[in-house]
Amino acid sequence: MPSINQNAYPGALPNFRNLGILLRILLLVNGVCLVAAALKSASMQQALQEFTTIAALVEPILILSLLVLMLANPWLGKLPFYRGAGVVVLLELALTTLVYQLGASFFGSGIGSLERLWLFCLLMTAALIVYFNMRSRLLSPALAEARLQALQARIRPHFLFNSINAVLSLIRSDTKRAEIALEDLSDLFRVLMADNRQLSTLQQEVDLCRRYLSLEQLRLGERLQVEWHIDNMPHDAQIPPLVLQPLLENAVYHGIEPHTESGVININIFLRNDQVHVLLRNPYQREGVHHAGNKMAMENIRERLSLHFDVEASLTATLRDDSYQVHIIIPYLRAKK
Amino acid sequence: MTSPLRIMIVDDEAPARNRLKELLADCAASFPHEVVGEAANGREALDLMSREPADLLLLDIRMPEMDGIEVARHLLGLPQMPAVIFTTAYDVYAIEAFEVNAVDYLMKPVRGERLLGALQKARQNRPPGPEQLQKLAQRPRTCLSVQERGKIVLIPVSEVIYLKAELKYVTIRTLEREYLLEESLTNLEQEFMANFIRIHRNCLVAKASITGFEKVAEEGEEAHWEVVLKGVEEKLPLSRRQQYLVKEFAK
8 A cells, every 4th residue: 555655754843832842841851850860869858959959050941942942933943954953952052051151150160060061951952852853753644644534534425415416406496506506515525625734724614614504504494503603703713624614514413414493503713812712512412322423523623633733722522411512722823824 | 007106205305305306207207106295204204194195105214303214114004005215315324234125225316217217116016024124223213103093193202101011912101091002022122122121021111210119018928019100100010030120220
């Protein structure tokens, strides 16, 4: 079988503005300091003291480094990998020297030699760069995989054939409506077949959902009622493509289709504290039936959200007595114009 | 010359019904028939059948509340089971079962010539029997059905308090009244075991209807347990073998 990812991976610096990356750096550096302290000492007490001494010097360097890296992130991201890595190493050495000089003027010469600190800084920085590079290399096939999964989380064949059937029924009686339906269908499939590794915008995703829902409306008529609350939606927010549409498809499949009476799907998208909240709610009657398909779609979306936003995104589903609600939170990142 | 075939279309989606009507109209020249009714769900279809009996039903499988297979199972109660052609857009499991059990079906979107072919066969083919339909069923029925004066009466399973085997029949007890059903208790137990429990060799009780158990001791007899039910005065004996239920219920 041909592999999907045949291109050699060029290597990349991590995104220093991602909370997950920052957390990992903090944890790893402190972890190494703790190990170093433990190795140098005979007792637990002594180890803690040792750690405090080390931390007094390392933490300022660490915090300052993270700040500088966050600031320099857009510029670093543009550099080729090796040059970028070189710049980061030099930057770290410079910051270490700076903090050391300041420290020395405060505390005198009781903080060890600068050369030793340089060595520590060099090793630590190199190790972290290699770690993050390997991590993204590991995740990189996953990114290609995510594209495949986006295809797998595809529209239910059930929906496709019923929609085509609905369009066929319109061709003789309402040609205009049939044309619109076919246009909607082709827009939907254009997105499904596109390379979905790139982030889309919330506006595009919402447009896609409207097209999808208008096709469902054709089949289900009065039974499907949709309420949009998107006045405070940030139109330019980045979102992986096909996140909302499969969720709406679930809502129709499990919330509307099984009932003869009409039901309401509620869509609420808003911005709060620099985070985009998406709330989808549909009626749901418990029937003791587990929906394997539903779980797969949810896992797929959760995975793609975390590939793109790491720990800054979340997806939660709540089952109430008569409704089912999905809540997505993603960081508000503006799409590049 | 036989009289034109009376056809009923059953599908929850209006466009799908329209499409079938158009295709049937196209077939009219080579296959004389009459569309006697349309129904948007299973109940409507069964209702309509008792007023406007049809010879053939075009029956969608996936419909809200009562699916097409269940509709066909209730139709079995009619004096004359009509011919049935199932329709489906996409349902891997159903299609496999249809192939295995040699039951006729059409895939939506339906082609004119396929429809014509199925209509021509329908007169000769025997309608599916109870065993065949039972094999096709993917889930328990939502209703039980009995025949009263040529009409199909549906009894929602959720309203059934208990099912009791008596000689040839099974008595269905609801809050209002009793019905007689011609099915075996063993089959019913298998189908509805998620919500019903056997309390005695001849009796299944809806778990939701059990409110408690009472120990009864009559003179000269060994004490035994009885099941107390919600909404009805009557109490049902619990067999010795099922006494563990008392403990389970207490939990």
